[in-house]
């Protein structure tokens with residue numbers, strides 16, 4: 001019991017790895033290397049706050065392996081830990097391998113609470129963190145991006161700070177930048193759009209029509225809001241949405257565009273929360289959302305929200321993991337037994353890093369694509385990745401898409417390690 005509740009994401013990631021390593025009989029000499037991040041950078045740095053006080057912040061950057069250039073977002077949260085960043089970097093390695101991107105995993109984090117910080121303070125934190133990482137970030141070897149509580153605004157500060165230090169504009173050093181500064185069209189919606197493509201493929205396989213399918217979305221940030229908007233546009237009914245402050249329910253389905261405006265385009269909604277929205281049937285808690293009678297449950301917020309203590313309550317047929325690590329290994333077993341099709345994070349949310357890759361390619365070549373080009377290339381990659389994982393799951397792992405996704409990624413990673421060998 002203790003173990004599931006307190007399971008830290010890093011132990012969870014290693015558990016997932018060991019399970020697949022065993023099934024595929026992977027060489028222990030390679031598994032060993034995947035169990036240790038190649039590099040962990042931890043830094044404590046001072047920032048002068050608005051009231052003149054000096055505050056010390058702690059930031060991390062983890063490179064999971066270095067077979068290929070490192071790629072991964074930066075998370076701002078009061079709860080972020082080194083182990084969490086290690087797990088997130090690990091998942092990036094697997095995510096990039098599944099969709100076939102030329103990257104190894106990385107992740108960054110800064111312990112801070114953006115809700116209690118002014119824009120000026122956030123800018124100082126971002127610029128100073130970037131400075132601490134000035135010899136770590138690099139267009140050729142470590143390319144950060146947005147994650148929870150960071151967005152195009154923070155990426156612009158990273159781009160500017162790095163470029164000022166280098167004496168030239170380094171378009172390829174960070175992705176998720178504002179479009180005006182070399183960001184890619186379609187990047188902001190990419191993770192949610194990717195979750196949509198994967199969900200659409202799964203519905204097709206299960207023979208469930210998109211029209212009228214019911215969905216509960218946990219988290220209405222970048223991933224959850226875009227996923228909800230796109231899937232609603234295709235005829236699905238988003239009946240429940242929740243965030244850190246609480247949840248809302250309407251059995252007739254929300255007008256998601258209207259909800260989006262209420263959350264993001266309404267200066268009075270300071271917390272950018274779905275709570276307080278009036279066109280609802282009832283308020284619900286996050287816990288109630290997981291047990292709703294819906295077709296699809298989409299956890300799009302943080303780790304470890306579906307555990308062995310609430311997995312039995314899940315009535316959805318499909319879980320679409322927009323978040324990284326939302327389902328613990330204990331919950332996975334229960335969901336499997338109950339025939340819930342889990343679309344694993346490392347596949348379902350790979351759309352973000354895929355369009356980051358497009359942005360990197362465009363930035364390095366100073367050549368820009370239309371939004372249609374971006375979206376259709378994303379669709380092609382996500383659909384292909386889904387098909388390969390689904391087929392593999394069918395053949396090898398009794399419909400366990402997580403194991404299948406890990407297996408495909410692992411086979412590619414093993415090849416990378418073998419080809420590179422061990423230096424010296």
Ligand code: GLU
Nearest residue numbers: 072073145147352353356
């Ligand atoms: N933070 C996102 C993720 O978890 C995107 C990373 C990136 O674009 O590099 O996949």
